[in-house]
Amino acid sequence: MTNNTVRNSADILVFLQQANGRIHPNSLELVTAANTLAGGSGARVFGVAAAETASAGLLESLRRLALCEVDVYAGEQYKNFIAESFSAALVDCAQRRRPGTLLVGATPEGRAVAPIAAVPLKTGVTADCTALAIDEGGLLLQTRPAYGGDIMATIVTPAARPQIATVRQGIFTHKPSCGNALIHIHEPVLPKVFPLPRVVNKQMEDAADAPESGIVVAVGGGLRKKEDLELFFAVNRALGGELFCSRSLVERGWLPHVRQIGLSGRSVAPRLLVAFGISGSVQFFAGIQGARRVFAVNTDESAPLMRAADCPIVGDMYAVADEIIAQTTRSG
Numbered sequence: 610m611t612n613n614t615v616r617n618s619a620d621i622l623v624f625l626q627q628a629n630g631r632i633h634p635n636s637l638e639l640v641t642a643a644n645t646l647a648g649g650s651g652a653r654v655f656g657v658a659a660a661e662t663a664s665a666g667l668l669e670s671l672r673r674l675a676l677c678e679v680d681v682y683a684g685e686q687y688k689n690f691i692a693e694s695f696s697a698a699l700v701d702c703a704q705r706r707r708p709g710t711l712l713v714g715a716t717p718e719g720r721a722v723a724p725i726a727a728v729p730l731k732t733g734v735t736a737d738c739t740a741l742a743i744d745e746g747g748l749l750l751q752t753r754p755a756y757g758g759d760i761m762a763t764i765v766t767p768a769a770r771p772q773i774a775t776v777r778q779g780i781f782t783h784k785p786s787c788g789n790a791l792i793h794i795h796e797p798v799l800p801k802v803f804p805l806p807r808v809v810n811k812q813m814e815d816a817a818d819a820p821e822s823g824i825v826v827a828v829g830g831g832l833r834k835k836e837d838l839e840l841f842f843a844v845n846r847a848l849g850g851e852l853f854c855s856r857s858l859v860e861r862g863w864l865p866h867v868r869q870i871g872l873s874g875r876s877v878a879p880r881l882l883v884a885f886g887i888s889g890s891v892q893f894f895a896g897i898q899g900a901r902r903v904f905a906v907n908t909d910e911s912a913p914l915m916r917a918a919d920c921p922i923v924g925d926m927y928a929v930a931d932e933i934i935a936q937t938t939r940s941g
């Protein structure tokens with residue numbers, strides 16, 4: 610037994626990330642996941658959100674979620690994303706609700722909030738889970754890739770509560786619900802350690818813009834120079850998708866980390882993924898498990914992504930990109 614006495618609550622608390630009153634798709638997926646985990650066990654599923662203003666639109670969106678109750682912390686200090694402020698709200702809620710499990714989206718914000726909250730709660734965090742289950746004893750089985758994606762490890766937290774997991778986007782499917790959650794509005798909670806001012810709201814908006822489904826165009830190491838990205842942004846506009854990349858382009862400093870797909874980036878679950886010049890490392894595959902159809906363009910037909918793709922196109926990514934733009938211009 611550690612310094613946190615284990616309580617046997619089966620209740621689940623979901624951190625509901627929002628930007629401009631819109632609930633992040635990853636949080637919506639976690640509401641569905643939490644209800645699946647709770648099953649018929651009688652466990653209650655709660656939500657917690659923090660926002661600059663408790664607008665009528667936000668409250669209505671929260672009320673409709675399949676949750677018993679939602680705690681909303683509202684105040685000026687949640688205007689910009691400051692991890693310590695959001696963590697303080699999360700901790701306050703977890704101490705009131707005393708859940709056995711706490712689920713947080715593995716967004717850039719969730720990855721910052723969860724470990725800061727874990728410290729005062731005297732528990733740990735399993736980051737970037739790709740599967741969750743609950744065993745007959747109430748232990749949360751938290752599965753995630755380990756050793757660079759070579760194995761899947763299942764991690765348990767037997768000696769502390771809540772069991773905190775951050776969960777990747779696109780792992781669970783959000784099932785829209787017509788719930789009637791009870792809303793409680795709270796004053797903001799001041800963090801114990803006041804953070805240095807930082808402006809990271811831009812990243813919050815970026816994260817909220819991640820595609821829920823639809824089309825993702827991904828560009829990889831086959832790109833010859835940064836200026837050539839413009840061609841693939843044009844392809845992306847022609848297809849009406851969102852442009853992401855493999856780690857190669859982030860390492861070259863050509864695109865920001867929020868655009869990286871994969872084990873150390875984000876997961877995407879589009880209807881269609883169109884990948885240009887990406888080999889298909891195990892780490893990249895970790896981020897596209899939820900993709901329904903994959904088109905891959907590569908000069909090397911033996912690249913792993915080509916072998917796994919529904920539609921492998923052997924050819925030069927630049928020529929294929931030009932052709933897509935020409936075709937869409939002709940038909941549009």
Ligand SMILES: Cc1cc2nc3c(=O)[nH]c(=O)nc-3n(C[C@H](O)[C@H](O)[C@H](O)COP(=O)(O)OP(=O)(O)OC[C@H]3O[C@@H](n4cnc5c(N)ncnc54)[C@H](O)[C@@H]3O)c2cc1C
Pocket residue numbers: 757828829830831832854855856857858869870871872873874875885886887888889890891892893896906907908909912924925926927
């Ligand atoms: C702990 C750890 C975590 C990692 N996390 C991630 C992660 O989150 N995401 C990630 O992507 N990687 C990650 N990596 C890196 C990963 O191992 C690979 O190095 C990376 O995915 C390679 O990216 P790539 O396939 O785009 O580039 P490359 O391996 O360089 O492949 C480029 C591909 O482009 C093709 N090509 C070249 N020219 C053309 C052309 N003109 N037309 C068409 N095709 C062309 C080549 O045939 C090749 O297949 C991680 C590695 C480690 C160790």
